Amino acid sequence: MRKHKNEDFNYALFGNPIHHSQSPQIHNFFAKQTKILHIYKAINIPLNQFSLLVNYFFENNIQGANVTSPFKKEAYFLSNKLSKRAQIAKSVNTLKKIDNKCILGDNTDGVGLLSDLNRLKFIKKNFSILILGAGGAVQGVLLSILSLGCSVYILNRTVSNAISVVNQFKQYGNIKIFEKNDLKNNFFDLVINGLSRNVQYKNNLIPLSLLSSKTFFYDMNYGLENTPFLNWCMKINAKYVADGIGMLVFQAAHSFLEWHGILPKTDYIIDILNKN
Template sequence: TDKYAVLGNPIEHSMSPLLHEFFAQKTGQDLSYGRILVETGTFEKTVRDFFKNGGRGCNVTVPCKLDAYKLADSLSDYAKAAGAVNTLKVMEDGSIYGDNTDGRGLVYDLKRLSCPLADARILIIGAGGAAKGILLPILNEAPKEIVIANRTVSKAQSLSSLYSDKVKGCGFDELEGSFDLIINASSTSLSGELPPIKDEIIEKAQAVYDLMYSKTALTTFTQKALSLNVPKVSDGFGMLIGQAILSFELWRGVKPDFDSAIKKFRPC
């Protein structure tokens, strides 16, 4: 039996073992998938021990994604652009490949929900690690324009400067016009806060997507969008499933079905 696991701290809340065991069962793959708590400063040793003992790959979550990026012998373009790795794979020659499936998982879910992407004007709220991880996969969908708005304006500007003129960075009070799709990539929903975006801007969107999700309730941002009657509103649960599917496919060469997973695991 091939061994996989998710590594992070905390880790007991992670749904990854449930998802991957479900995928394995559905696709007839013989594997086990565990959880490994990583104590501060021990990521490299923990991963190397796991691979020495039969581990073939792993997912990496907070706060170890940068450590995984540094540890990988080679990186996908998505991992390079994100500056972070959420999936490691032991290759045939024993080297370690690092990928980041978060952003492609998001795009997978946005397409499933028929959210505007190609030729769309897209607003990304936040310029931290989460925002950085989704830019390249969204750009691949040929949007008309991406505006990154952030509380610390300089972070939005330096992130946007890594990409073509299609990507612009600004502060919240500089936002103007209408956006087809608004993605909340700030951590505001974690603390029940809202980014300071005017209602008029949210109201005009066709779709609002919050990268966060909560097992028990709507996120503050999706709640806000629903109250303003935005036609399509979604939290990041589908992104979680999407990134897991893409990791599984990288390891096993088969792609699990999205709909059956979301039906089984959607918390509310």
């Protein structure tokens, strides 16, 4: 195994790829704001070495870590204990060292997304919501959205993955596979994109008859340039559109809370990142 010099950081992000991630910048803001010794580094993990490397880091200096695509499911299986929300999501984005024998798995994606949708005023109780995707991120956010009493429709490339997500969450609220005849004479209030960043969107992705000028569009992806989903939103002249930078900041703040017991301030960080 290639040796990593990890004496100089105590928190990390594990993913592949991670070069686009703004999490280290966000955690630096939190560390400065709270004056807590919190040195956070993004680490690209080779696809077949997740548990080997994570165990290695946790046996050394690492006290906690975030986990991103494609390892959230592996993180779920690696955790020795789970928070209730991670248990339900079957997906973990936050790891915390309890002691040398125990790693706690949590999931802060749901509270992160909901906090940002509330900040943007993009969500209300009982909304009809179309969610694109059925991966770890979507599993992480569904409990929060269903808890609001919203009706959720899942559209995913691999239908069997969508069916499995619907079966996983149907006891928590109104969720089904999207079919073109859904919402007859009605519109989606909100469309959330939870697909991988580089997926290209065809014009006929969602029947335009199911969208209105009041529909909100939220991309969990983010980046310096517009994401492909946001470009698609522009093409269809969507009015209310946001990327996932706010979600990223809020989920990071809730991971910080899990690790240090303090919820850092977030609004000024979202403003700074939006201006970059």
